[in-house]
Amino acid sequence: MANLNNIPANVLKIGLPKGSLQESTFRLLAKAGYHFSVSERSYFPSIEDDEIMAILIRAQEIARYVQDGVFDIGLTGRDWVLENRADVVEVSALNYSKQSNRPVRWVLAVPNDSDINSVKDLKGKRIATEIVNLTRDWLEKHGVSADVEFSWGATEVKAPTLVDAIVDVTETGSSLRANNLRIVETLLVSQTVLIANKASWADPHKREKIENFNLMLQAALQSEGKVGLKMNVPKDRLDALMQQLPAMKKPTISYLYGEDWVAVEIVVEENTVRSLIPSLKRAGAQDIIEYPLNKVIY
Numbered sequence: 001m002a003n004l005n006n007i008p009a010n011v012l013k014i015g016l017p018k019g020s021l022q023e024s025t026f027r028l029l030a031k032a033g034y035h036f037s038v039s040e041r042s043y044f045p046s047i048e049d050d051e052i053m054a055i056l057i058r059a060q061e062i063a064r065y066v067q068d069g070v071f072d073i074g075l076t077g078r079d080w081v082l083e084n085r086a087d088v089v090e091v092s093a094l095n096y097s098k099q100s101n102r103p104v105r106w107v108l109a110v111p112n113d114s115d116i117n118s119v120k121d122l123k124g125k126r127i128a129t130e131i132v133n134l135t136r137d138w139l140e141k142h143g144v145s146a147d148v149e150f151s152w153g154a155t156e157v158k159a160p161t162l163v164d165a166i167v168d169v170t171e172t173g174s175s176l177r178a179n180n181l182r183i184v185e186t187l188l189v190s191q192t193v194l195i196a197n198k199a200s201w202a203d204p205h206k207r208e209k210i211e212n213f214n215l216m217l218q219a220a221l222q223s224e225g226k227v228g229l230k231m232n233v234p235k236d237r238l239d240a241l242m243q244q245l246p247a248m249k250k251p252t253i254s255y256l257y258g259e260d261w262v263a264v265e266i267v268v269e270e271n272t273v274r275s276l277i278p279s280l281k282r283a284g285a286q287d288i289i290e291y292p293l294n295k296v297i298y
Contacts, residue, residue, distance in 0.1 A: 007053055010051055010205065011050070011051050011052065011053050012051060012052050012053070012072050012073065012206065012209045012210070012213070013053050013054075013055075013070070013071045013072045013073075014052065014053065014054040014055075014071060014072065014073055014074065014075075015054070015055060015057055015062040015065055015066060015070075015071040015073070015074030015075070015076070016029075016036075016045065016054050016055070016056050016057075016074070016075055017056070017057070017058070017059035017062065017075055017076060018043065018056035018057055018058055018059075019058060019059065021059055021075075021077075021192065022056065024096055025075055025096075025192075026038075026045075028094070028096055028217065028220055028221065029217075031220040031223070031294050031295070032216040032217050032219065032220040032294075032295070033216055033220075033294075033295075034047060034049075034052070034213075034216070035047060035048070036054060038056065042056075043055055043056045043057070044056070051209070055071075059075075059076045059077055059080055060076075060080050060083075060084075060130070061080075061084075062074035062075070062076040062080065062195075063076055063080050063081040063084045063086035063088060063195060064084050064086055066086065066088050066195050066196065066197050067084075067086045067087050067088050067197065068197075069197050069199060069200070071197065072196065072197050072200040072206055072210065073091070073194060073195065073196045073197070073200070073210055073213065074194075074195050075094070075192060075193075075194055075195075076192070076193065076195065077104070077190050077191070077192055077193070078090070078093070078190045078191060078192075078193045079104075079106060079131060079134070079169070079188055079190035081193065081195060082133075082134060082188075083131045083132075083133050083134050085133065086195070087198065088195040088196060088197065088198065089195060089196040089197075089198055089201045090193050090194075090195055091193075091194040091195060091196050091201075091210060091211075091214050092193065092194050092214050092217075092218065093191050093192070093193050094191065094192045094193060094194055094217060094218075094221060095191055095192075095221060096191075096192055096221065096224075102171060103189045103190060103191040104169050104170065104171050104189075104190050104191070105169070105170055105171075105186050105188070105189050105190075106131060106134070106167055106168070106169050106186070106187045106188040106189075106190065107167065107168065107169075107170055107173075107176075107183045107184070107185065107186050107187065108122075108127075108165060108166075108167055108183070108184045108185045108186075108187060109156070109159070109165065109166050109167075109168060109176050109181040109182060109183050109184065110159060110160075110164070110165045110166075110181065110182060110184055111159055111160045111180060111181060111182075112180050112181065112182050114159075114160065114164070114165070114182075116164065116165055116184060117184060118184065118185070119138075119139070119142045119144055119184075119185060120142070120144060122139065122144050122146045122164075122165060123144050123145060123146060124145070124146065124147075125146050125147070125163075125164035125165060126146070126147045126149065126162075126163045126164050126165075127146055127147065127148045127149070127163060127164065127165045127166065127167060128149055128150075128151040128155050128158045128159070128162065128163040128165075128166050128167075129148065129149075129150070129151055129155065129166060129167035129168065130150065130151055130153075130155065130168075130169075131167060131187075131188075132148050132149075132150050134187065134188060135148050135167045135187065136148050138187045138188075149163070151166070155167075155168045156168055156175055156176055156179040156181060157179060159181065165184075166181070167187060169190075170183075194210075194213075194214055194217065196210050215297070216295070218297075219295035219296055219297045220294065220295055222295070222296040222297070222298065223293040223294055223295050223296040225269055225270050225271070226267055226268065226269060226270060226293050226296060227267070227268060227270045227273060227290055227291065227292060227293060228265065228266070228267050228268075228290070228291045228292075228293055229265070229266050229267075229268060229273070229276075229277075229280075229288065229289070229290055229291075230263065230264070230265045230287075230288070230289040230291070231263070231264050231265075231280060231285040231286065231287060231288040231289070232256065232261050232262070232263055232264075232285065232286050232287045233261065233262055233263075233264050233283075233284055233285050233286075234260060234261055234284050235260050235261065235262055236260070237283065237284035238253070238262055238264075240283060240284075241264070241280065241283045241284060241285060244276075244279055244280065244283060245264075245266055245268075246266075246268055246269070246272060246276070251264050251265060251266040252264070252265040252266070253265075264285070267293065267296065273290060277290070
């Protein structure tokens with residue numbers, strides 16, 4: 001890691017999450033135009049851009065390294081920024097996770113037959129979690145004293161044999177249910193965030209690079225679940241067709257040379273296309289083309 005200190009000042013140093021977020025992060029980056037490649041055992045992704053350098057590291061540690069200036073920016077969970085008490089700039093929220101585009105939740109979970117039904121019932125109990133600081137803060141907020149221990153993983157299997165309750169992260173709750181656990185309360189809703197080192201954010205050259213990077217990531221996320229549609233429509237049927245178009249804004253219309261037809265282009269939610277295209281066809285649209293979108297910039 002110390003070698004990063006010798007990197008030229010114009011190079012943007014990026015901390016990328018290794019582990020559960022890695023695949024979805026690389027997929028988002030590629031869609032945004034940043035095509036990283038990495039071998040199975042490597043921690044140094046490569047990219048054909050001399051002004052970008054990235055290292056894969058656990059999401060739990062990225063915020064601390066961004067705070068200390070080892071990285072200029074990093075992609076990690078807001079939960080880990082808070083857990084590490086990291087003094088960084090949150091550039092933007094990025095609505096993606098390892099399974100979906102939904103935020104994740106840190107929840108208090110107990111065995112199905114436990115008599116713990118609220119935070120007040122945790123007094124004197126033992127809790128296992130990866131977010132020790134946040135859990136202790138939450139307990140203190142509710143005036144409850146309990147023993148909170150750090151869990152190195154496989155947290156959901158520790159109750160009730162090793163601990164009375166756990167605080168664990170979930171997207172769907174399926175893993176908790178599979179281990180005969182029920183959710184009692186939600187401590188924190190978190191999502192992936194792009195964070196920046198304060199000195200890097202204050203540097204005009206670095207800040208422009210960071211803002212460009214963020215713009216392309218947001219554009220890639222905005223295109224999720226959307227497709228473009230192109231079609232040709234007779235001029236005399238255009239007004240009727242316009243009543244049906246669920247466009248993001250007004251559709252793009254261009255006139256075809258020497259004909260009584262116009263070309264119409266819209267962006268729609270992909271899940272509406274299967275019912276929309278037949279309706280457009282019946283309304284007089286022809287030559288309908290559906291195409292994927294990599295980026296949408298508002």
